[in-house]
Amino acid sequence: MSERDFVVQRTATVEERVDAIQAALKDRGLKVDEAIAELGQVATEQWTPQNGARVVARAWVDPAFRQRLLANGRAAVAELGYSMPKHHRHLVVLENTPTVHNVICCTQCSCTAISLIGLPPDWYKDLEYRARVVRESRTVLKELGLDLPSKVEIRVWDTTADTRYIVLPERPPETAGWPEEKLAGIVTRDGLIGVARL
Numbered sequence: 001m002s003e004r005d006f007v008v009q010r011t012a013t014v015e016e017r018v019d020a021i022q023a024a025l026k027d028r029g030l031k032v033d034e035a036i037a038e039l040g041q042v043a044t045e046q047w048t049p050q051n052g053a054r055v056v057a058r059a060w061v062d063p064a065f066r067q068r069l070l071a072n073g074r075a076a077v078a079e080l081g082y083s084m085p086k087h088h089r090h091l092v093v094l095e096n097t098p099t100v101h102n103v104i105c106c107t108q109c110s111c112t113a114i115s116l117i118g119l120p121p122d123w124y125k126d127l128e129y130r131a132r133v134v135r136e137s138r139t140v141l142k143e144l145g146l147d148l149p150s151k152v153e154i155r156v157w158d159t160t161a162d163t164r165y166i167v168l169p170e171r172p173p174e175t176a177g178w179p180e181e182k183l184a185g186i187v188t189r190d191g192l193i194g195v196a197r198l
């Protein structure tokens with residue numbers, strides 16, 4: 001094989017592929033650098049787990065909102081001023097109960113309801129989590145610190161191109177009477193993903 005053949009057949013690195021896509025977009029007059037900077041700013045400053053936490057807290061204190069949230073998540077979070085990217089056409093809210101625990105993943109890559117949960121943590125994108133959580137969810141959850149009783153059924157939800165999920169954790173009994181804002185303070189990103197209980 002000549003050196004030229006080797007160059008042709010070598011798989012481009014991620015960096016080279018990113019550069020090639022950016023160059024192609026720029027050639028078509030698209031402002032790539034500005035768009036990336038804007039997306040990065042929105043993702044880190046506006047799309048945080050506190051958004052999902054406020055949704056959960058409202059669902060805990062307002063049964064009518066909870067019903068609307070379970071019926072049509074996307075419409076219900078919009079009531080609180082939270083938008084979702086256009087391609088997140090459906091938001092399915094998964095309600096934990098004393099006997100059912102929900103956990104989400106994206107077996108393909110790293111998708112979440114990013115505007116409500118925030119950027120996915122590294123372990124969520126890890127091939128090991130994505131592959132194992134669907135096959136041995138109880139073990140994976142235990143490794144992540146959540147040891148569920150055997151009577152609790154675990155349901156794993158794999159994100160699709162147009163459907164996003166968040167977990168609606170059970171409200172801890174000791175929080176009776178708490179105001180909504182204080183309740184939102186105890187809802188964590190991991191609780192919204194379903195790898196922790198509150």
Ligand SMILES: [Fe+2]
Nearest residue numbers: 106109110111
């Ligand atoms: Fe994904």
